[in-house]
Every structure is written in C-alpha cells, then in structure tokens.
Amino acid sequence: MPVDLATVRRIARLAHIAISDAEAPTLQVELNAILTFVEALEAVDVTGVEPMTSVTPMKLPMREDVVTDGEIETQVLANAPLAEDGFFVVPKVVE
Amino acid sequence: METELSDLTDLTLAEARDGLKAKRFSSRELTEAHLQAMARAKGLNAYIVETPDQALAMAKASDAKLAAGNAGPLEGLPIGVKDLYATNGVHTQACSRILNGFKPTYESTVTAHLWRDGAVMLGKLNMDEFAMGSSTETSCYGPAASPWLPPNWSAEKARAALAGDKRGLLTPGGSSGGSAAAVAARLCLAATATDTGGSIRQPAAVTGTAGIKPTYGRCSRWGIVAFASSLDQAGPLARTVRDCAIMLGSMAGHDPKDSTCVDRPVPNYEAAIGASIKGLTIGIPREYRLDGMNPEIEALWRRGAEWLRAAGAKVVDVSLPNTRHALPAYYIVAPAEASSNLARYDGVRYGLREPGGDIVELYENTRAKGFGAEVRRRLMIGTYVLSAGYYDAYYVRAQKIRTLIKRDFEIAFADGVDAILAPATPSPAFGIGEKGSADPVEMYLNDVFTVTVNMAGLPGLVAAAGKSSEGLPLGLQLIGRPFDEETLFSLGHAIEEAAGRAPFPEPWWG
Numbered sequence: 001m002p003v004d005l006a007t008v009r010r011i012a013r014l015a016h017i018a019i020s021d022a023e024a025p026t027l028q029v030e031l032n033a034i035l036t037f038v039e040a041l042e043a044v045d046v047t048g049v050e051p052m053t054s055v056t057p058m059k060l061p062m063r064e065d066v067v068t069d070g071e072i073e074t075q076v077l078a079n080a081p082l083a084e085d086g087f088f089v090v091p092k093v094v095e
Numbered sequence: 096m097e098t099e100l101s102d103l104t105d106l107t108l109a110e111a112r113d114g115l116k117a118k119r120f121s122s123r124e125l126t127e128a129h130l131q132a133m134a135r136a137k138g139l140n141a142y143i144v145e146t147p148d149q150a151l152a153m154a155k156a157s158d159a160k161l162a163a164g165n166a167g168p169l170e171g172l173p174i175g176v177k178d179l180y181a182t183n184g185v186h187t188q189a190c191s192r193i194l195n196g197f198k199p200t201y202e203s204t205v206t207a208h209l210w211r212d213g214a215v216m217l218g219k220l221n222m223d224e225f226a227m228g229s230s231t232e233t234s235c236y237g238p239a240a241s242p243w244l245p246p247n248w249s250a251e252k253a254r255a256a257l258a259g260d261k262r263g264l265l266t267p268g269g270s271s272g273g274s275a276a277a278v279a280a281r282l283c284l285a286a287t288a289t290d291t292g293g294s295i296r297q298p299a300a301v302t303g304t305a306g307i308k309p310t311y312g313r314c315s316r317w318g319i320v321a322f323a324s325s326l327d328q329a330g331p332l333a334r335t336v337r338d339c340a341i342m343l344g345s346m347a348g349h350d351p352k353d354s355t356c357v358d359r360p361v362p363n364y365e366a367a368i369g370a371s372i373k374g375l376t377i378g379i380p381r382e383y384r385l386d387g388m389n390p391e392i393e394a395l396w397r398r399g400a401e402w403l404r405a406a407g408a409k410v411v412d413v414s415l416p417n418t419r420h421a422l423p424a425y426y427i428v429a430p431a432e433a434s435s436n437l438a439r440y441d442g443v444r445y446g447l448r449e450p451g452g453d454i455v456e457l458y459e460n461t462r463a464k465g466f467g468a469e470v471r472r473r474l475m476i477g478t479y480v481l482s483a484g485y486y487d488a489y490y491v492r493a494q495k496i497r498t499l500i501k502r503d504f505e506i507a508f509a510d511g512v513d514a515i516l517a518p519a520t521p522s523p524a525f526g527i528g529e530k531g532s533a534d535p536v537e538m539y540l541n542d543v544f545t546v547t548v549n550m551a552g553l554p555g556l557v558a559a560a561g562k563s564s565e566g567l568p569l570g571l572q573l574i575g576r577p578f579d580e581e582t583l584f585s586l587g588h589a590i591e592e593a594a595g596r597a598p599f600p601e602p603w604w605g
Binding site for chain 2 (some may be wrong): 008011014015019030031033034035037038039040041044046049050051052054055056061063071072078079080081082088090091092093094095
C-alpha cells in the first residue's frame with residue numbers, strides 16, 4: 001500500500017535522517033515506486049512456510065565466556081570526530 | 096629475454112605467479128608496472144586511493160621471500176581491494192561521505208589472508224556507496240568508467256568524456272565496478288569484491304572478466320563493511336576463472352570472529368581447473384527465460400549449454416518456480432538488514448559529524464548529509480518494512496519466500512542436477528547516466544538473474560562467454576550446490592575455453 005507524506009516524515013524520523021519539506025514529495029514518489037514493485041509478493045501463498053532464519057544449516061558456535069579483547073581505548077577513539085579524556089563527546093543529553 | 100614492463104600487466108595472475116617463481120621478473124618490477132598503468136588510468140576512476148609506498152614495501156618483502164624459497168601462494172602478486180574491506184591504517188570508506196576520513200585500526204580477515212599468502216596491495220577500489228547499486232554511480236567519488244569503448248565511439252571522444260562527467264561511457268557494473276574496471280584495464284592482476292545481490296557477477300559479466308560469489312559462510316565477513324548480513328559474501332574478480340580459483344583459495348577459510356563462517360577445509364580450487372565435466376548434469380531453469388528477453392542473451396545462454404553438452408555434460412530442463420519472487424523479496428530483505436546495519440553511522444564514533452542542537456538532531460543531520468540518495472532510500476524502505484504493523488506483512492513474508500526460493504534449488508539438486516546454467520545480466524553494459532534517474536526500480540532490474548543465488552546462499556560464478564553484436568562482453572552464470580565451488584570452476588573454465596579468450600581493450604584512456 002502506498003505511503004502518504006506524513007508516513008514519509010515518520011519513516012525519516014525513525015531512520016534518523018533529516019529531510020526537508022521540499023524533499024518529502026520526491027521521496028514519497030520513489031518509496032512508492034519500490035513498494036509497488038514489491039506488492040506482487042502479497043499474492044504468493046506462504047501458508048505453512050517457515051521464514052528463513054539461517055542461510056546455511058549450522059549451529060551457532062559457542063565459545064568460553066571469557067574476555068578476549070580490550071585495553072584498546074586509543075584504537076577505539078582513533079576515528080572519533082570529537083573525543084576528550086577517553087570519551088566520545090556528544091551534545092548534552094541530560095539536563 | 097627481457098620482459099617489457101608494459102607486458103607484465105597483461106599477464107594473468109597464474110602467469111605472473113609462474114613468472115615470479117621462474118625468476119623471469121621480480122615482484123618489484125611487476126608492482127611498478129602496475130603502478131605506472133594506474134598513473135595513466137586515473138581518468139577511469141577505478142582506484143579511489145593508491146598505496147604505492149605500501150605496495151613497493153610489500154613487493155620488496157615478497158622478493159626476499161621468493162629468493163629465500165619460502166614464498167606464499169600469492170607471493171609478490173599485486174592486487175586491488177574494494178573500498179568495503181577494512182585495511183589497517185588505510186582509507187576505508189565504502190565510498191560514502193559518512194565514513195569521511197575513516198582509517199580502521201584493524202584488518203579484515205579476508206585481506207589479512209591475502210597478505211599472509213604474499214599478495215601486494217596497490218590501493219582501494221571504487222564501488223557503489225555501501226555496495227548499493229549496479230553501476231558504481233552511487234559512489235561519493237563519482238562513477239568508475241569501463242575500459243570498454245561504447246559502440247562506435249572513437250578513443251578521442253571517449254577521452255573527452257573521461258575528462259568530463261563521463262556520461263555516455265559504459266559503466267563497469269556495480270557495486271564492485273572499480274574492481275571490474277581495474278581488472279579489465281590491467282590495473283591489477285585480480286581484485287577483491289563483494290556480492291549481496293549480484294555485485295561480483297554483474298560487473299564481471301559486463302567487463303568480460305570472471306568472478307565468483309562463494310557459498311554463504313565460505314569467506315569471513317569480519318572487517319567488511321556490512322550491507323545485508325544474511326546476503327553479503329566476499330569473493331574475487333579476475334581475468335580468468337583459474338585466477339579466481341587461486342584467489343578464493345587464499346580468501347576462504349574459517350574465522351572465529353564471524354559466527355556464520357564455516358569451519359571446513361578449503362579445497363585446492365585450482366585443481367578443479369581443467370577437470371573433466373563429462374557426466375555432469377546441467378540444469379537450465381525455464382523461469383529464467385523472461386518475456387521480452389534480449390535475444391542476444393538468450394542466444395548466448397543456448398550456446399553455453401551447447402558448449403557444455405559438447406564437453407560431455409548432460410543438459411536438462413529444470414523448474415525453479417519461485418524465481419520471479421526473488422527480486423521483490425530481495426528489495427525487502429536487503430534494505431531491512433541495511434537499515435539495521437547502517438544505524439551505527441551516527442556521527443559519534445567515526446566518520447562525518449554534522450552538528451545539531453541536541454543528540455537526535457546531530458544524528459539526523461549527520462545521516463542526511465553523509466548518505467547519498469540511493470542509500471537514504473533503501474534505509475527508509477528498510478525502516479518502513481521493519482516498523483510496527485508492517486513487519487509481518489513485509490519482512491516475515493519475504494523471509495518465507497526466501498525459504499521457497501531455497502527449496503526450489505534444493506529440489507533441483509536432489510533430482511541430480513550438479514549445476515545450473517543461467518544468464519548473468521539482462522543486457523550488455525549500459526551507459527553512465529542512462530538508468531535509474533527517474534525510477535530506482537529500473538536499476539534494480541539488473542539483478543534479476545543474480546539475486547536468487549544470494550537469497551539461497553548458494554555459490555554463483557560468472558565466466559566471460561563472448562561478445563554482443565556491438566562488440567561488448569557478455570558473461571554466463573553457473574550456480575552450484577552449497578560449498579561445491581569446485582564444480583563451478585571446472586564448468587566455468589570449460590565455458591571460457593569454448594568461448595575463446597578475447598583480448599581486453601587497448602589502453603585508450605592514457
């Protein structure tokens with residue numbers, strides 16, 4: 001089913017992508033083109049079919065519950081746009 | 096006899112390996128020849144970063160190992176790396192603005208395997224942003240151009256276009272378009288690539304090169320920028336099927352850091368090259384014969400089946416009834432997984448950061464500025480199909496359809512089919528700026544023959560199989576049983592042999 005402009009804005013908010021009022025109608029057309037394309041799937045009979053959860057039949061490997069990594073603070077922060085005293089810096093979150 | 100430096104770039108990976116072993120030239124000479132070719136080919140925009148100092152240092156180390164007699168399987172062989180692979184201390188950006196300036200402090204498992212085996216890194220290769228695209232046009236570095244001239248174009252006209260916006264030149268496909276362009280233009284002996292919906296096989300087909308998407312789990316995904324985790328798989332692009340076999344032998348292998356990477360021995364893939372294909376059963380899936388199909392592609396497909404029959408294989412019709420659902424289901428599953436994977440790019444830990452009044456504004460501004468139009472579209476579609484109220488109708492339904500697609504293949508293989516022969520692309524290479532500007536779905540249709548393989552987790556190989564009437568390369572696709580890459584290498588080599596090895600274009604680009 002096609003999305004309206006309000007839905008386009010809601011999706012953008014959920015996806016954390018800022019969109020301008022001018023962009024919204026173009027995005028609406030593009031998203032609806034894709035949604036129309038996938039609409040054909042509604043007609044497929046999937047009664048009793050299990051959704052795929054693993055591409056290859058394999059058991060999730062388990063390992064010892066021990067620390068295998070760490071003490072790499074400088075590496076973790078090496079690419080930070082803004083870091084201070086060993087922390088990532090972000091705008092104030094708590095007033 | 097002295098080997099001319101320019102000739103060194105025309106060697107296949109296997110020939111270069113044998114030449115190094117026989118001491119006909121050094122890795123330094125081989126590497127320098129490639130660096131010179133790269134310097135002349137900057138207009139193609141295949142490499143977005145060149146690493147000559149690292150290449151020469153690696154070549155020097157390889158020459159020492161070759162002299163000492165303890166060379167690895169890829170010792171001294173210069174290759175290119177798709178920008179999706181994390182390379183320690185070297186630019187890794189997935190060709191997205193949002194990863195501006197990112198230099199990983201770690202190495203992807205697959206590239207680590209290649210360096211372990213002696214390969215030499217020439218640089219990072221252009222690609223569609225986050226591997227989302229079929230033409231390399233969504234790259235934040237602009238499109239890569241194919242070294243194949245558009246029909247009836249003079250070298251002068253092409254050079255002028257190369258210096259401008261590249262419109263009208265052919266795309267090398269995508270998303271691994273930089274890899275395919277570099278391999279076809281002899282700017283590396285082979286390249287790493289990745290395939291989520293056809294990103295190795297489509298570029299290989301339209302550039303006359305060879306490529307394989309291995310079985311899901313064959314190569315580690317660790318350190319490769321994630322797009323859709325249940326579909327992504329690493330693989331090689333090279334000028335021959337044999338070269339792909341050599342590359343995959345080094346790239347594959349167990350990695351505890353990727354829980355979906357299988358712990359099973361890596362066969363000697365090169366040994367499968369030249370093996371008899373007598374008695375193998377090849378399935379021709381009738382659902383791949385589409386209405387309005389390009390007659391040249393259909394004729395090529397028929398010719399491919401005849402070649403395999405002539406080499407002793409049995410060719411049978413098979414049915415994969417859910418084929419037509421694969422592409423729409425893919426465009427639900429892939430964006431859904433992408434929207435989850437790409438949530439990590441928020442301007443806090445790495446890459447681009449656009450200021451905002453509060454933390455949410457910072458996220459929203461960073462992601463609006465950092466992601467290109469195609470990535471934004473897919474993230475929004477993915478967010479929508481996973482959102483409350485739509486999850487079952489879209490995502491769960493698509494995953495059920497995926498089960499049906501996989502079951503189709505399982506039935507065919509259970510009936511005794513050893514491999515499936517199919518077209519690789521709906522057409523030869525198209526032009527830069529030609530597709531998808533008005534309707535994103537137009538570009539998606541490029542994946543129609545390739546996505547089924549990702550949806551089912553199977554291995555798929557593309558080999559060069561001839562030329563269109565206009566002289567553009569065409570490829571054929573072989574789909575195999577899980578972890579039976581060897582059969583694909585044998586069959587792919589047989590197709591390559593039957594088609595005859597056509598020369599790659601002379602360097603008109605510089």
